[in-house]
Amino acid sequence: MTTDATAAANTPNASPSTAGPVGVIGLGSMGFGVAQSLLKAGFVVHACDVRPDVLARFVALGGVAAATPAALAAKVDKLIILVVNAAQTDAVLFGESGAAAALPPGAIVISSATVAPEYAVQLAARLEAMGLVNIDAPVSGGAIKAAAGEMTVMAAGAPAAFARCSALFEAIAGKLYRLGDTPGKGSTVKMINQLLAGVHIAAAAEAMALGIKAGADPQALFEVISNSAGSSWMFQNRVPHILAGDYTPHSAVNIFIKDLGIVLDSARKHSFPLPLTATAHQMYLSAASAGHGGEDDSAVIKIFPGIDLPAAGKQ
Amino acid sequence: MTTDATAAANTPNASPSTAGPVGVIGLGSMGFGVAQSLLKAGFVVHACDVRPDVLARFVALGGVAAATPAALAAKVDKLIILVVNAAQTDAVLFGESGAAAALPPGAIVISSATVAPEYAVQLAARLEAMGLVNIDAPVSGGAIKAAAGEMTVMAAGAPAAFARCSALFEAIAGKLYRLGDTPGKGSTVKMINQLLAGVHIAAAAEAMALGIKAGADPQALFEVISNSAGSSWMFQNRVPHILAGDYTPHSAVNIFIKDLGIVLDSARKHSFPLPLTATAHQMYLSAASAGHGGEDDSAVIKIFPGIDLPAAGKQ
Numbered sequence: 001m002t003t004d005a006t007a008a009a010n011t012p013n014a015s016p017s018t019a020g021p022v023g024v025i026g027l028g029s030m031g032f033g034v035a036q037s038l039l040k041a042g043f044v045v046h047a048c049d050v051r052p053d054v055l056a057r058f059v060a061l062g063g064v065a066a067a068t069p070a071a072l073a074a075k076v077d078k079l080i081i082l083v084v085n086a087a088q089t090d091a092v093l094f095g096e097s098g099a100a101a102a103l104p105p106g107a108i109v110i111s112s113a114t115v116a117p118e119y120a121v122q123l124a125a126r127l128e129a130m131g132l133v134n135i136d137a138p139v140s141g142g143a144i145k146a147a148a149g150e151m152t153v154m155a156a157g158a159p160a161a162f163a164r165c166s167a168l169f170e171a172i173a174g175k176l177y178r179l180g181d182t183p184g185k186g187s188t189v190k191m192i193n194q195l196l197a198g199v200h201i202a203a204a205a206e207a208m209a210l211g212i213k214a215g216a217d218p219q220a221l222f223e224v225i226s227n228s229a230g231s232s233w234m235f236q237n238r239v240p241h242i243l244a245g246d247y248t249p250h251s252a253v254n255i256f257i258k259d260l261g262i263v264l265d266s267a268r269k270h271s272f273p274l275p276l277t278a279t280a281h282q283m284y285l286s287a288a289s290a291g292h293g294g295e296d297d298s299a300v301i302k303i304f305p306g307i308d309l310p311a312a313g314k315q
Numbered sequence: 316m317t318t319d320a321t322a323a324a325n326t327p328n329a330s331p332s333t334a335g336p337v338g339v340i341g342l343g344s345m346g347f348g349v350a351q352s353l354l355k356a357g358f359v360v361h362a363c364d365v366r367p368d369v370l371a372r373f374v375a376l377g378g379v380a381a382a383t384p385a386a387l388a389a390k391v392d393k394l395i396i397l398v399v400n401a402a403q404t405d406a407v408l409f410g411e412s413g414a415a416a417a418l419p420p421g422a423i424v425i426s427s428a429t430v431a432p433e434y435a436v437q438l439a440a441r442l443e444a445m446g447l448v449n450i451d452a453p454v455s456g457g458a459i460k461a462a463a464g465e466m467t468v469m470a471a472g473a474p475a476a477f478a479r480c481s482a483l484f485e486a487i488a489g490k491l492y493r494l495g496d497t498p499g500k501g502s503t504v505k506m507i508n509q510l511l512a513g514v515h516i517a518a519a520a521e522a523m524a525l526g527i528k529a530g531a532d533p534q535a536l537f538e539v540i541s542n543s544a545g546s547s548w549m550f551q552n553r554v555p556h557i558l559a560g561d562y563t564p565h566s567a568v569n570i571f572i573k574d575l576g577i578v579l580d581s582a583r584k585h586s587f588p589l590p591l592t593a594t595a596h597q598m599y600l601s602a603a604s605a606g607h608g609g610e611d612d613s614a615v616i617k618i619f620p621g622i623d624l625p626a627a628g629k630q
Contacts (some may be wrong), residue, residue: 020545035326051344081532084536087565117529140543140544141493141543141544142544152539152542152543154539154543156497175542176539177535177539179531179532179535180532185530185531188525188526188529188530188531189531189535189536189540189587191525191529192522192523192525192526192529192531192536192540192545193539193540193543193544193545194545194579195518195521195522195525195545196518196519196522196540196545196546196547196550197544197545199514199518199521199591200515200518200545200547202591203510203511203514203515203518203591204511206510206514206589206590206591206592207510207511208507209584209587210507210578210587210589211503211504211507213582213585214503214506214507214581214585214586215500215503216450216494216500216503216504216507217494217495219457220492220494220504221507223492223509224467224492224494224504224508225468225507225508227467227490228455228456228467228469228508228548229455229456229508229509229512229548229549229552230455230507230508230509230511230512230515230549231349231511231547231548231549232511232515232546232547232548232549232550233543233545234545234547235511235547236542237544254377263525266529267525270525270528270529272524272525272528272619272621273619274520274521274525275521275594275597275598276517276591276594276595276598277521278593279590279591280591281382282590283590283591304587304588306587
């Protein structure tokens with residue numbers, strides 16, 4: 001039995017049993033949560049991931065493991081791809097044992113990696129040429145929201161495709177934004193969100209660093225600014241990591257090197273200047289170059305010299 | 316009769332009649348609201364301002380006009396200074412007909428302009444040498460919160476001084492943060508808040524500019540990001556001005572040239588680098604140099620070339 005009957009009975013508007021099985025490629029921090037949410041909603045969920053231990057954890061929850069994207073694709077007519085970037089999206093769709101050639105005609109590919117809008121447009125055209133349907137659907141919200149079925153989805157695609165995926169999106173999304181009928185519009189909005197998220201984390205680090213240098217109490221600084229006009233979602237979310245001295249990577253410095261890199265590359269194609277994004281990107285590069293690339297993105301504060309950061313275990 | 320008896324009766328915890336008259340120097344967007352809130356709480360309020368029309372409006376509400384800071388100082392043992400910067404603070408306290416020399420011994424000077432922490436420390440020492448008491452108390456929240464008696468106050472000073480001003484702060488502050496016993500700590504936190512506020516407005520402009528260039532719908536972009544991890548207090552507050560094409564200055568580009576200038580000068584004294592603040596400062600300077608210094612700070616988006624901003628009156 002691959003479904004969680006209790007959870008399904010508690011999900012009033014979804015009718016996943018008539019919606020057919022779905023595939024999830026990539027069981028990372030977001031993908032695992034999405035797969036879990038689909039199981040809870042009563043879907044038969046096929047998944048694949050390169051890590052056998054993660055796949056075993058998924059099977060223990062009631063999911064069906066697939067050996068390759070192609071093996072998965074033969075079982076479903078809808079799949080969602082939650083890998084890290086465009087290169088991995090290409091690999092799982094078009095690489096050796098890729099999903100695209102194995103999907104039935106008219107199947108829907110929901111692509112959710114953070115990619116350049118230009119790539120999203122090309123991907124949709126390539127899938128369409130193979131008789132497949134694409135929804136450009138980057139996500140936001142983090143692992144906890146993914147596991148709760150409460151992600152924000154920034155989506156664009158044909159209305160008929162959304163109609164076929166209504167139960168699926170209901171199971172995984174707290175907010176589903178429909179940003180247009182043509183793929184690319186979702187990735188554009190996600191790109192702008194990443195621009196701001198990346199700049200805001202670096203700004204939070206710069207602000208806390210100067211505050212500490214100037215002798216302010218870091219905890220008081222955090223509390224006052226969280227309630228003032230200088231606050232941001234990222235300030236409130238990431239500064240507690242700095243205060244706790246805990247740089248366990250919820251999302252790593254290297255992720256923002258990638259994401260702001262996508263933003264800068266895309267803007268350069270428009271010959272468009274991004275002074276703050278370029279500066280923040282350099283700050284993350286400095287952090288990675290000093291050996292902090294795999295730490296939590298709040299570790300960008302470690303580029304500021306001559307300050308005593310709160311130590312771990314002091315909270 | 317200079318008090319508003321009805322409002323005083325409705326303010327349960329204040330006992331302003333026993334607290335004595337108070338002075339307000341500077342009836343700008345924040346100062347006028349503060350003076351109004353004090354009147355509403357039942358205080359006898361003396362005020363001065365260089366603009367006769369603003370002073371007349373204050374008198375019409377029940378306030379007492381003073382011709383000079385010195386004339387005001389002779390009538391009160393507590394005053395709050397809500398001028399624009401350190402130079403104006405110096406002028407109204409120590410210039411011709413300045414308040415400091417005319418205040419009674421032990422009087423309290425609450426200094427609320429946004430100034431460098433170093434200046435705040437020096438100011439307190441100078442007042443103390445004259446037998447006066449300083450509370451370093453920069454404010455945040457804007458004109459509407461000031462008029463409602465709901466400002467955020469970031470304050471530092473001697474506990475005895477706060478005890479004497481409890482009714483006063485209750486009348487004007489929604490949140491009173493006590494950041495230490497020595498002046499300077501309040502201005503440090505305010506400086507960090509301004510760093511973030513200034514960077515976040517410039518980041519909001521950069522993000523909306525790229526979004527428009529990349530073909531996103533500006534209104535949809537605003538809505539999605541307001542509900543995503545890329546949001547900030549300033550993004551939510553200032554982007555509606557851009558969407559409405561309305562650059563009426565609630566707070567002008569020139570204010571952030573001043574405030575980020577204070578932050579950069581203060582950090583330079585610590586030989587401390589601020590890559591994002593320096594970049595944002597250059598963006599505001601670009602906007603002012605192109606003739607937008609007196610417009611709303613969201614007009615920093617006008618530095619981005621080749622995009623069609625929403626026009627006024629289209630909303």
